[in-house]
Amino acid sequence: MRYVLQRLAFYLFTAWAAITINFFVPRLVPGDPVQALIAKNQGQIDTRSMHSLYVLFGLDKKQGLWDQYTAYLAQLSHGDLGVSFANFPTPVLDILKSSLPWTVGLAFCALLISFTTGTLLGVLMGWWRGSRLDSVLPVTTFISSIPPFWVGALMIAVLVAVGSSFPIGQGYDPGLVPGWDGAFIGSVVQHSLLPAAMLVVTSMSGWILSMRNMMVTVGSEDYITVAHAKGLRERRVMFSYAARNALLPNVSGFALAFGQIVGATFLVEIVFSYPGIGYQTMQAVGATDFPLLQGIFLVTTMFVLVANLLADVAYLFLDPRTRKEG
């Protein structure tokens, strides 16, 4: 119990620290959202409109940074993330609600696929090390050294060049109305294939490598030999004994990767014009949209923390040795 409380205190502290940093850092940026909005519309919005925008965003009244900070914290405590500038007057929460599912859907599926296949491949490669499977390793290493956006852009170009009708942007076909129907889901899946494939391909080698190395390490533990000596089926030795024990570092890696989802997908979302939170971040940075940026930061921070919490819990389940504290 003490352990749990301690973890909780740690998470609270981290959350507070992250929120504070997330509050102050965007404000270091010079300029303001009105100018950014004008810049975005290069010449389409007149300098005359500026005043109306300042009034609109409530920026005509000056407020000290500290007051803003306390106001922000107060607002947060009510679950209110404020109103986006660039999408005025839409609440940040709404924007997050509409963009988060895309990122989580895409990145989480990709992460899951890459993690499971990578880990599985790593298990197999570590177990049957030296087999032909091992030759996959240098290839995946090479691929993972390539910037993902580059692969993405090339993929798009090749597909366009060969005249494929494969969708290469957006979240779904423009004609569809989102809903839980087959056409929409099919379209969403189809649209996410490429970006997901790219995320998977470029991140898999890490999983493979760490899992393989752990398998090799665990493979020489005595209990593996004992398991063999017990005459257990090889598959059981491989999965229930070796992989089960080798999995632990990958689990914390998974949690960490889960936390970094936004950072990791953001370029992919830009290259594939995927309407997720990474894309939204880029827009928010460009528009100096503090409320939105803060909201995004908050969400990512929560992601990392929740992911870490899950990893802690998973560790408790996976490794009985950690359970003795408590």
Add this chain to the structure above:
Amino acid sequence: MTAGQTATEGQTVTVGQTVLEADGLTKHFPVGRRGGRVVHAVDDVTLTLRRGRVTALVGESGSGKSTVARLLAQLYPRTGGDIRLHGESVTVRRGRRFRAYARRVQMIFQDPFASLNPTHTIRYHLTRALRIHGNAGEGRAGLEQALTELLGKVSLTPAERYLDKYPHELSGGQRQRVAIARALAADPEALLADEPVSMLDVSIRLGVLNLLAELKERLHLAVLYITHDIASARYFADDTLVMYAGRMVEGGDSESVTQHPAHPYTRLLIASAPDPDRILGEVLPEELNDEDTGEPPSLIAPPSGCRFHPRCPAAMERCHDELPPRFDVPDSGTGHWAACWLYAEPAAGKEGDAA
């Protein structure tokens, strides 16, 4: 056989002179995260190390032997009790005073594979040890000579063959010798040897032990020899102390303790030691006739009274409640004592000699 009066000519040291004393030494390790619970690793340990004598400390695994050594080396702060060097109480943690203490009291670690830094050569290890304690001599040549001398002391000759090797390039016995050499570099008066041979192979073991015995003789060192191999304690130590669950339970000269163990635990220990002669038709000692000799106790909540009482075949009412003080064991003259209620009555002779 005991307490050899072999003071070398020209030296003023008196063999038998007290070097290091521990009085009521206690160490509790906190466990858990900030909880009030502690491991009673060492409780009320009193011992004396004398010049030119080897004192063995035996006892089962986890009974606190290493902790005693580390306390004596001032590597752990103690929870209670006192450590006296030449009669003077010392408590040092780091800095110059710690060095001054380390110059006189050196420790040899249990595991020669772990106690040498794999990234440094033997020369580095020994040079550091010499430098720290100002025994490196004058200039390069002086250092070289000091190193050669040092390796000579532990019979690693010629020195050049070993100086520039890395620990992993040496055999276990050689490594253990380097570890001893490092301790000797400080030119200490007391040597705390924590299971110096347990990791070594049978044929190498003997060499290291003989070396220790020889060093004791030659340099008049006070040696604490920690082991759980009682037979070797019988052979190399002048005195033997027995620990059980953090407490001293018996002590005296080695021959009496090993041949006429007084405390039931010591008897169990000695009876348990493998003995090839048994197959030659000897009856099993009565301590081993019980089905199960029990598990070592928890040190977080140690048994009340005598800590051995839950496993003791001779346990009495009193053992359960009262901590036994040291009692002299009657029939052997040379300071043989046991912390056992069996010896409280003057006429406890019939229990005294079971082996």
Add this chain to the structure above:
Amino acid sequence: ACGGSSSKSGGSAGGVLNIGMPNGPQTENNNPFLGTSAGASLGYRWMIYEPLAMVNFAKPAEQPRPWLATKWDWADNFKTLTLTVRDGVKFSDGSPMTADDVAYSFQLLKDHAALNFNALAIDSVSSSGNQVTVKFTTSQFVTQQRVLQTFVVPKAIWSKMADPATDAVKNPVGTGPYTLKSFTPQTVTLTVRKSGYWQTAPQVGELRYTSYTGNDTQTTALTTGACEWSYVFIPNAKQVFAAKDPAHNKLYFPPNLSADGLWINTTVKPFDNVALRRAMSMVINRQDIFVQGESGYFKPLVDSVTGLPTPAGDPFIIDQYKGQKATVDVAGAKALLTQNGFSFASDGSLKDPSGKPVSITLTDPAGWSDYQTILSIIADNFKQIGIKTSIDKADQNAWFKNVGSGNFQATMHWSNGGGTPYDMYQNIMDGNSLKPIGTDSPAGNYGRFNDPAATKALQDYANATDDATRQAALATLEKTMVEQVPMIPTSAGNVGAEYSSKHWTGWPDDSNQYNGGQPTIEAALDVVLHLKPAS
């Protein structure tokens, strides 16, 4: 290739027109007055709400056509506007539009500065019968087109809103030919009103606005035909887009009366020297900028010495400058410089009259690749007269701040535009907007140009009561532009579009410039009403 599941496909009466903008996911906001709304970003606000008059953006000098107002009269030196409101116009909820609604719409702008995106200086509004009178505190000569673009919203609905400035108007009701059918962050669909539109209903049955997440997806959609109408910069558009289907894929990019160009900080030595600025203007290769920087179409070439884009600006160019083009003249520039005390070192580098070498830092935000390309070209051009040039890729926000407060040497920047050259010139050289260096100058004149004659001419132009005064003022302004080079215009702003005539015809084109083509401006309504199914 044309996405359409439920409705009839394009190309037949009642079919679908696919419109796209590269603006990313939208949030549901149909408030026509808010520039941040989806309606503004994608342009569909013009299909739901209508203006008082229809301006031809391709030919801004033309008189606007009556729309919700049948007649308008300016009086009191353009300080009083009397509007005659069209009869028989119904909002999409069936209620009739009255003068009251028009008056209310102006009143909204007056009451809510946040909604007044054209910063109209409204003094008072009144209505009687079908007449609405709006009084202004300043002359609206130069902003008359903006005034007439004011949306008319139903008073009955809007007056009930708690705060019209932050209301997202989930169910927009306007007089326009279309109503909102569905909204998703990616796609907004509008259907034509079944009945009650005050003029002939458009033939396009459904407008489908897709907000693409970036220029490249938008471009791909255009090239594949998934999108038929858009406004996006396509590098090498002729090859990438037009050549894909030469018969139908069209680039229509008429300029408007605004100019992009190199703004020079005229207070920084040696750029306060007119001769130097003129020489710089003489070596900038506008053709290269047009071809390489603007892909040969996007921002039309400005080569009139007055900086006015043609043909939009043709009616305003004074006789003296008619047909005078800015051409590259390196020798002339060098001669001009040497005549004015500049000298060239042996390695060809330029020295100012005080003997200091001339160097310049060009700056623009890092992410703006078109401007960055242009800066590269300009840097190369300046090398020819020995100016040492470096390019600073700034952060957008920092750049904004620096430009606004005059902390720069030269930068590519746009100018305002409007129905007359006034907006552009005022933005470039109005001494009234002059702010000291270090103070933000939101209204323009980033170059800190200060010529009282020009300032006066601007005032005269805006407030004159007669055309002769205006003409004189214009001449002064153009002369200032040519002789003092407060800014070096290189390209024009545009009101263009990429479109496909495969399914729908009737688009404006270079031979029939009945309006601009951009799907997000008022002209879009005009265009949609012109469209007919391709046979």
Add this chain to the structure above:
Amino acid sequence: MSQPVLELKGLCVDYGLGEQAVHAVRDVDLVLHRGEVLGLAGESGSGKSTLAYGLTRLLPPPGVISGGKVLYHPREGGPAVDVLRMTDEQLRRFRWAEASIVFQGAMNSLNPVHRVSTQLTDVIAAHDPASSPSSRLARAKELLALVGIAADRLDAYPHQLSGGMRQRVMIAMALALEPQVVIMDEPTTALDVVMQRQILRKLVELRERLGFSVVFITHDLSLLVEFSDRIAIMYGGRIVEEAPAAELYRDPLHPYSDGLLHAFPPLRGPRRELAGIPGSPPDLRAMPTGCAFHPRCPKAFAPCAEREPQLLAPGPAPRTVACWLHTEAPPESGVAEEAVTTG
């Protein structure tokens, strides 16, 4: 003598292949009889573990078995089978059901993430898939009771048990399928003497009850002498002497056995002079010619450096030794009569 269960014939085990190969076990002949405890001793690196792992084919790479046979005599009678020729599936069936193995560190032999019960039952499930989970659990309880551990520890994880308990769990597990052969590789070196004796007593007792044979490996000779029936001494990958425990203790023939016995200080009786064995174990990559022990042997003489002595019976007694002191001297060297001293 009773029936053999396991016969090793000329077993050779290498680490690595070709030129690089280290011959860790060379040409070992050994017979394990039904119901006996065969002790295997020798100093560190002499190949004891390699032998144990090799005969069950559990050596990790780069270990390979480069020759010989391991004949197993099934309890039902029938022809002996060569473990080295079994297919993977046969081997899998053979393991644990016929021969189980207890490794040195119980700490590392139990999978830290599985409960004791899981680890006990999965071995039953693997060999008897038809058994019901409840019967397996019942058997697991029975097994724990056998080694004196309360049934409530079934749900414990290995880290929750003390070292001695873990070791006992391993022994219980080794007996789960009532195998014919139990191989124990230094099962007690990590334990203190009290615990060690406890466990070994249990083992001896169970052996008497269940009748399996034990191969007991350690380098602690005094332990072996006390607990085993027969002892084989290994040196440099070979067996150099094999004899009933008492005889070996009383009268070691090979100088190396003699040295080993004199390296232990005895706990009781008169203090005797300890000699130890000079020198260090041979480098398996560069084995001395002839008898591998000759560079360290106090009694080495001419033929020792040249020819390798065979493991032969020096006399009528059921014991063998590989030493020129006790066997016929090779015909080409003429110092035989001098060599034969004791018998």
Add this chain to the structure above:
Amino acid sequence: MKSFLRTFLRNPKTATGAAILALFVLLAFAGSALAPYDPSARSDDLLQPPSGKHWFGTTHLGQDLFSQVLVGTKSVMYVGFTAGIVATALAVIIGVTSGYLGGAGGETLSALSNVFLVIPALLLIIIITSSVPSGGDTLVALVIGFTSWAWNARVLRAQTLSLRRRDFVEAARANGESTWRIVLFELLPNLSAVIFSGFIGTVVYAVLTEVTLAFIGVPGISAWNWGTILYWAQSQQALAQGAWWWFVPAGLAIALLGTALSLVNFGVDEYVNPRLKNVGQRHAKAADGRPVKLRVGFTPVIHAPVAVAAEEGERS
């Protein structure tokens, strides 16, 4: 260290990686001198495919892409290695101290690195580089360095915690070594492989980050690096125009550098964990040339086949 390098370069993977890396280091220093053209200079060869004149082709402004790639190496390497050094130094200082000190100080430092792990680094980098646009490559490198040390610090802390109680550290202490000497001379050498591997990892990360930042048009990065080339290619939609040569070389250069660093890292990994060494050896050849399959749990038997009949005869 000597043995480290020796083991290191004997590994073919590492040797290849080191060779490629050496080439890039050379280009970083000599790239500008070797470039045939000024990378910014325009020419009349607009958007030309690779040719003898322009090995990698030209941009929409007629700039020589080969020269851009060559000149761009310097910035990439500079940022990568500077950030690597900064992050590694921070990781070592914070990780090792927090591991060795323990107690409240150690916990605080560990909490600090956890906070840094949680902060979305890439976004932070974008914002900071945006707000100080004049910082140039050094600022970019520093910011990357300052935001990417946390993971390594955690790894080092864990390693230090396990080393701290090792006997040789205790032995050094018992011998009278001072704390700083223990940290510098006893702990650090044992952590060197982990540190080095963390360093390589950070360099890869920094290179990818810098390229990414340049690619999305974050200012303050030197005029020419591989990311800016890609930025231009992307903003001109080079691939849509068919100008693959604009896009491919820079990306390949990044991949090559990344691969080289990963290969070097393999070597370090194998050095740190000897079990990973030679694990590839699965198909070996017996003395008589027969292939032998090495497997865990099923030791191969390689003696010559003996007739079954002979075996039967030997029974009993």
